Amino acid sequence: MKTSLETIQTLSKVGKILCKIVFVCxxxxxxxxxxxxxxxxxxxxxxxxxxHVTIHSILSESTGMTLGTxxxxxxxGCILCIGEAFLAKIAENYFRHELAAGTPFTMxxxxxxxxxxxxxxxxxxxxxxxxxxxxxxxxxxxxxxxxIYTNDFSSIGLGIGFLVVSVLCKHGAExxxxxxxxxx
Numbered sequence: 001m002k003t004s005l006e007t008i009q010t011l012s013k014v015g016k017i018l019c020k021i022v023f024v025c026x027x028x029x030x031x032x033x034x035x036x037x038x039x040x041x042x043x044x045x046x047x048x049x050x051x052h053v054t055i056h057s058i059l060s061e062s063t064g065m066t067l068g069t070x071x072x073x074x075x076x077g078c079i080l081c082i083g084e085a086f087l088a089k090i091a092e093n094y095f096r097h098e099l100a101a102g103t104p105f106t107m108x109x110x111x112x113x114x115x116x117x118x119x120x121x122x123x124x125x126x127x128x129x130x131x132x133x134x135x136x137x138x139x140x141x142x143x144x145x146x147x148i149y150t151n152d153f154s155s156i157g158l159g160i161g162f163l164v165v166s167v168l169c170k171h172g173a174e175x176x177x178x179x180x181x182x183x184x
Contacts, residue, residue, distance in 0.1 A: 005102075005103060008103075008104060009099065009102070012095045012098050012099050012104075013095075013099065015091065015095045016092055016095035016096055016099065019088045019089070019091045019092035019095060020088075020092055022084065022085075022088040023085050023088040023089055023092060026081045026082070026084040026085035026088060027081070027085050029077060029078075029081035029084075030077075030078050030081035030082045030085060033074040033075070033077040033078035033081060034074075034078050036070075036074040037071060037074045037075060037078070040067065040070060040071060040074070065146065066142070066144045066145065066146070067142065067144075068138060068139070068141070068142025068143070068144045068145040069144070069145045069146045069148075071138055071142065071145075072134070072135045072138045072139070072142075072145045072146075072148055073148055075131070075134045075135075075138065076131040076134060076135060076148050079127055079130050079131045079134065080127055080128075080131060082127075083123055083124060083126070083127030086119075086123065087119060087120060087123055087124075090115070090116055090119050091116055093112070094109070094112050094113060094116050097109060097112060104169045104172070105169055105172030105173045105175075105176055106169075106173050107170065107173045107174075109169055109173070110166045110167075110169040110170035110173055111166075111170075113162055113165060113166035113169055114162070114163060114166040116162050116166075117159045117160070117161070117162030117163035117165075117166060118159065118163070119159075120155050120158050120159035120162055121155060121156050121159030121160070122159075123155075124155040131148070135148055
């Protein structure tokens, strides 16, 4: 039968693996978006033709997106993916340190979890603001850009959860440091 600590360590291992997966997927998304922006800028999507059909015409007709909207969508996607990769790396570091310590009840772990909570709240808001600023700038340049949806406040609840758990972990670390050693 597993103890609570063994269950926590198993969840930390799973969390570390999931963070690595999210990090890699986010990097792939950011790189793909960046390559798409470069391809649009270089005219590659308009230059590649099959008969009288170009990649640009297929995208425009099937999605109804203008060239400016494509730029804005890829730029926003790149920014959002970079932010997500950064957050996944911070979470992965927390899980790695927690596994090395063997317990979540350390002062360092509690401080790191608190930082993770603050980043989880603030980083998505900053990324959302940056994506909207890029959208506004591109809207001035192209003047035909559709609105993009970047409002996602789900990270606030998760960040608050991390902050609460960090307090519990700090209390556990304080209690463990005050406990008498067994056998005395």
